[in-house]
Amino acid sequence: MIPRRHQAIVSPPGAAASGWPPPGAAASGWPPPGVVVILVPMLIRDATAGDWPAIWPFMRRIVEAGETFSWDRDLTEERARAFWLHEPPGRGRTVVAVDPAGTIVGTAETHPNHGGPAAHVASAGFMVDPGHGGRGVGRALCEHVLDQARADGYRAMQFNAVVETNTRAVALWRSLGFEVLATVPEAFNHPVAGYVGLHIMYRRL
Amino acid sequence: MIPRRHQAIVSPPGAAASGWPPPGAAASGWPPPGVVVILVPMLIRDATAGDWPAIWPFMRRIVEAGETFSWDRDLTEERARAFWLHEPPGRGRTVVAVDPAGTIVGTAETHPNHGGPAAHVASAGFMVDPGHGGRGVGRALCEHVLDQARADGYRAMQFNAVVETNTRAVALWRSLGFEVLATVPEAFNHPVAGYVGLHIMYRRL
Numbered sequence A, B: 001m002i003p004r005r006h007q008a009i010v011s012p013p014g015a016a017a018s019g020w021p022p023p024g025a026a027a028s029g030w031p032p033p034g035v036v037v038i039l040v041p042m043l044i045r046d047a048t049a050g051d052w053p054a055i056w057p058f059m060r061r062i063v064e065a066g067e068t069f070s071w072d073r074d075l076t077e078e079r080a081r082a083f084w085l086h087e088p089p090g091r092g093r094t095v096v097a098v099d100p101a102g103t104i105v106g107t108a109e110t111h112p113n114h115g116g117p118a119a120h121v122a123s124a125g126f127m128v129d130p131g132h133g134g135r136g137v138g139r140a141l142c143e144h145v146l147d148q149a150r151a152d153g154y155r156a157m158q159f160n161a162v163v164e165t166n167t168r169a170v171a172l173w174r175s176l177g178f179e180v181l182a183t184v185p186e187a188f189n190h191p192v193a194g195y196v197g198l199h200i201m202y203r204r205l
Helices: A047-064 A077-084 A138-153 A168-175 B049-065 B077-086 B139-151 B168-176
Strands: A007-010 A038-041 A043-048 A091-100 A102-112 A121-128 A156-163 A178-191 A194-204 B009-012 B036-043 B044-046 B093-098 B106-112 B121-128 B156-163 B177-190 B194-203
Touching: A038 A121, A038 A178, A047 A077, A047 A091, A047 A102, A047 A121, A077 B093, A077 B168, A091 A138, A102 A138, A138 A156, A138 A168, A138 B177, A156 A178, A156 B177, A168 A178, A168 A194, A168 B156, A178 B156, A178 B194, A194 B177, B009 B168, B036 B044, B036 B139, B044 B156, B049 B077, B049 B106, B049 B121, B106 B139, B121 B139, B139 B156, B139 B168, B156 B168
Parallel strands: A121 A156, B121 B156
Antiparallel strands: A007 A038, A043 A091, A091 A102, A102 A121, A156 A194, A178 A194, B009 B036, B044 B093, B093 B106, B106 B121, B156 B194, B177 B194
16 A cells, blocks of 8 residues: 555546556546546655756746745755755755656755744745646645654644745645635735735644 | 934933933923933944954843744854844845944844745844843834835835744834734744744835
């Protein structure tokens, strides 16, 4: 049995031979006729320095787009790497999501949101290769990060800057138990939508 | 005429000879009998590397106390300096408040709260030497920082972690136009009060 968090649901063409859904599943009305669903094992593991060359191309693309991340759009690779790839002995952690072909399709990092007397609240960042989006990679990464943060002794997790037009992410975080504590008005200058709000999202662990 | 922002109100013993309050002021009922009020010019200027030895002793005392700052309580001087003393060409600014005797009694730093598409919202930090508290130094620093941030083109200012038990600071920020956007529950472990909330405070510029 593949642990739940290592599964992502996809429906690529030609997947009918996978034997899924099982007989009788169609009686529920889902999936609709002609749609098949397969389970793809998705490995979430600690990132290593050697993963960086596979992370940077899609990270750069996401940051340059300037639609979802509050980072300088011309961020250098060196600074991005220093921010993202946490190394011991700090409390930061970085993981990657690897598909069955061995391709890194996403990454996440976790760190204390503040220091000292406030270091029991974690924050996290997520990047999924846009070429591999919509498959549940972000959900798998977040479920892993939540479990890990709990194991690491954090009491809550806070996202400081979720762009309100990034509705897919907002819906995903909500479905994983996060609520919007506040929306900082006009705090993000979206290249198409203009000034939009940044949600501060939170959940206990 | 001393600019408003360079004044702080204090009432030290022996100040009666200052000629303040002016004749007739007592008719308003304030200050009460026996209390005198003097105006002390407080210079707010850009910090230099040479100011650091005067800043670090009270900063260290504040951080070690662990009651108001979300920093590691054993933060090294080197890291504190790197965080606090901004240098060109970055957008961060650091100022000090200097009393008439030439003593540095407080300091503030300002920086973009996030990067790239969110870099138009500033954040700021304030430290007032506890030995010089209650004189309006924090207010003078904040008024300066707000004016400077406006001049620098920021559209708003956000404080990410105002400890809710730091009621004097909360009242001061409110009086300067900040509102509490949200309170992150139990996000700060106060050495006496235990887990208390962290206010996220905000004002447009």
